[in-house]
Amino acid sequence: MKNHYKIPMMAGALSLMASAAMAQSLDEKVNAIFASSTGxxxxxxxxxxxxxxxxxxxxxxxxxxxxxxxxxxxxxxxxFPHSIALVRGDYSDPDDAGEVSHFQALATALSGTVGLGNIAGVAVAVGIGGPGATFWMILAGLMGMASKFTECTLGVKYRNEYPDGTVSGGPMYYMVKGFEERGLPMGRVLAVMFAIFCILGAFGGGNMFQANQAHAQIANVVGDYPGWITGIIFAGIVFAVIVGGLKSIASVTEKVVPFMGVLYVVTAVIILLMNFDKIGWAFGQIFEGAFTGLGVAGGMVGALIQGFKRAAFSNEAGVGSAAIAHSAVRTKEPITEGFVSLLEPFIDTVVICTMTALVIIITGQLMTDPTTGLYMVGEGGMIQTVDGNSGVALTSAAFSASFGWFKYILAIAVILFAFSTMISWSYYGLKAWTFLFGEGKGKEVTFKVIFCIFVVIGAAANLGPVIDFSDAAIFAMAVVNIIALYFLMPIVKRELNSYLSRLKSGEIKKFN
Known part of the structure; x- marks a missing residue:
C-alpha cells in the first residue's frame, strides 16, 4: 500500500524539479540574450x-x-539654508501652477535616486575600488549638487503647462525652448537623443537593476528561486501605482521615501555608534585608500573611477532625470526648485552612501589579498568581488555582522527602495516617451506595459549585464544633457541673480 503512495509522490517531486530546472533555464536564456545584445x-x-x-x-x-x-x-x-526653508514650505504659494509641492517633488526625485545604488552600488564601489572609493563618492556628491541645481532650474523654467493642470518638463523641453530662445541650432536633435537615452535609462537603471537586486536580497532570505517570479509580482504592483499618474506616484513616494530612508539610516547609525571607536580608523582607511588604493587593483585611479561611477549612478547629477520630476512643482520661480534639488546629491551620496560604506568598512567585511586583490567576506565565507557581481550581498553581510536579523530588515528596505525607484523612473521614461510620440492615454498605457515587461527581464537576468547596461544608458543621458547645460547655464545665472536680489530686498516673502 505504501508503495502506491510513494509512486505519485515521487512523480510529483520529479515534476517540481523539472519545472524548477526549466525556470532556471529561462533565466539563463534571458540573461544570455540581454548580455549579447547590449555589449x-x-x-x-x-x-x-x-x-x-x-x-x-x-x-x-x-x-x-x-x-x-x-x-x-x-x-x-x-x-543650503534657503533650500531647507523651501522644502519646509516657507515660501510655497498654493495658487502657483504645478502638480506637486516642493517636498513631494523632492521625495519623488529622491525615490528615483535613493535606492539600490546606495546599497548595492556602494558595495560594488568599495568591492572594486577599496575604501578610498568612498572619498571620491563624497566629493562627486558635493560637486554634483551644482549640476543638479542647474538642470532642475531649467526644467521648471521651460516646462509645458496644460489646461488640465498637468505639466511636462525636463531636458527635452529646455533643449528645444532654451536653444530657440538663445538662437542656437540642434536643440531638437539633442532633445530627441536625450529622450531615447532616457527611455533606455528608465528600462535599465531605473527598472532592471532595481528588480535584479530586489530579487537577490529576497532570495538571500527565503532561498533561491527563479527571478522571473519576483519580476511578475513587482510588475503587477508597479503597474497598479503608475497607472494613476504623477499625483499617485507622489502620494506614494512622499510616504515611502521618508520611511525607508529613516529605517536604513537609523540602523546604520546604531551600528556606527556600537563601533564608535572604529570610526576614526575607518575614515583613515577612506582617505588613505583614496590616494594610494591600499593595494587594490588600479590604486588611486581605480578608487577614483569607482567612486565617481557609483556616485553618478546613485545621485544622477548631470543626468537630467530629476529635472523631469522637479518640473511638476508648484512654483512661479524656477530657481527655487534648483535650490531644492541640490539637496538630493547631499542626502543620497554624502549621507546615505557614506553611511553604507562606513558600515561595510567598520564591520570588517573587506580585506585585501596581495596576490588576488580585494575580497568580500559574507556569511558563507569569503566571496571574491573584484568583478562587482555580488552587490547587495556585501551590504547585507556587513549589517548582519552586528544584527543577525538585519538581512530581513534589509530585504524590506531593498524592496521599498526598488519599488520607489521603479515608479519614479516610470514617470521619467513616460515623459520621454510622450515627448517622442505625443500625449494620449493609449500611448501612455503602451509605455507602462513595456516598462513592466522590463521589470520581469531585470529580475531574471544576472547582475553583471544589468549593471553594465544600467550605467551605460544613464551616462548616455548625461552626455547629451551636459552639452545643453553648458549652453544654457547663463540663463540659470540670470535667474539666480534676479531671485537673490529680490529675496534680499524683501520682495519675495514667506507664505508660512
Missing amino acids: WFVNLIFSPFPGTSFPWIVGWLVVAATIFTVYFGLIQFRA
Whole structure:
C-alpha cells in the first residue's frame, strides 16, 4: 500500500524539479540574450581615454560638476539654508501652477535616486575600488549638487503647462525652448537623443537593476528561486501605482521615501555608534585608500573611477532625470526648485552612501589579498568581488555582522527602495516617451506595459549585464544633457541673480 503512495509522490517531486530546472533555464536564456545584445553599447560609453584605463564618461561628469560649482560660486553651500526653508514650505504659494509641492517633488526625485545604488552600488564601489572609493563618492556628491541645481532650474523654467493642470518638463523641453530662445541650432536633435537615452535609462537603471537586486536580497532570505517570479509580482504592483499618474506616484513616494530612508539610516547609525571607536580608523582607511588604493587593483585611479561611477549612478547629477520630476512643482520661480534639488546629491551620496560604506568598512567585511586583490567576506565565507557581481550581498553581510536579523530588515528596505525607484523612473521614461510620440492615454498605457515587461527581464537576468547596461544608458543621458547645460547655464545665472536680489530686498516673502 505504501508503495502506491510513494509512486505519485515521487512523480510529483520529479515534476517540481523539472519545472524548477526549466525556470532556471529561462533565466539563463534571458540573461544570455540581454548580455549579447547590449555589449556594444556598454563598450562605447565606457571606453577609456587612449593609453589609460580612465573612462572618458567619468571625466565628462567630473569636469561638468567642477565647472558648474565654480560658475555658480559654490551655490551648493551658499544656498543650503534657503533650500531647507523651501522644502519646509516657507515660501510655497498654493495658487502657483504645478502638480506637486516642493517636498513631494523632492521625495519623488529622491525615490528615483535613493535606492539600490546606495546599497548595492556602494558595495560594488568599495568591492572594486577599496575604501578610498568612498572619498571620491563624497566629493562627486558635493560637486554634483551644482549640476543638479542647474538642470532642475531649467526644467521648471521651460516646462509645458496644460489646461488640465498637468505639466511636462525636463531636458527635452529646455533643449528645444532654451536653444530657440538663445538662437542656437540642434536643440531638437539633442532633445530627441536625450529622450531615447532616457527611455533606455528608465528600462535599465531605473527598472532592471532595481528588480535584479530586489530579487537577490529576497532570495538571500527565503532561498533561491527563479527571478522571473519576483519580476511578475513587482510588475503587477508597479503597474497598479503608475497607472494613476504623477499625483499617485507622489502620494506614494512622499510616504515611502521618508520611511525607508529613516529605517536604513537609523540602523546604520546604531551600528556606527556600537563601533564608535572604529570610526576614526575607518575614515583613515577612506582617505588613505583614496590616494594610494591600499593595494587594490588600479590604486588611486581605480578608487577614483569607482567612486565617481557609483556616485553618478546613485545621485544622477548631470543626468537630467530629476529635472523631469522637479518640473511638476508648484512654483512661479524656477530657481527655487534648483535650490531644492541640490539637496538630493547631499542626502543620497554624502549621507546615505557614506553611511553604507562606513558600515561595510567598520564591520570588517573587506580585506585585501596581495596576490588576488580585494575580497568580500559574507556569511558563507569569503566571496571574491573584484568583478562587482555580488552587490547587495556585501551590504547585507556587513549589517548582519552586528544584527543577525538585519538581512530581513534589509530585504524590506531593498524592496521599498526598488519599488520607489521603479515608479519614479516610470514617470521619467513616460515623459520621454510622450515627448517622442505625443500625449494620449493609449500611448501612455503602451509605455507602462513595456516598462513592466522590463521589470520581469531585470529580475531574471544576472547582475553583471544589468549593471553594465544600467550605467551605460544613464551616462548616455548625461552626455547629451551636459552639452545643453553648458549652453544654457547663463540663463540659470540670470535667474539666480534676479531671485537673490529680490529675496534680499524683501520682495519675495514667506507664505508660512
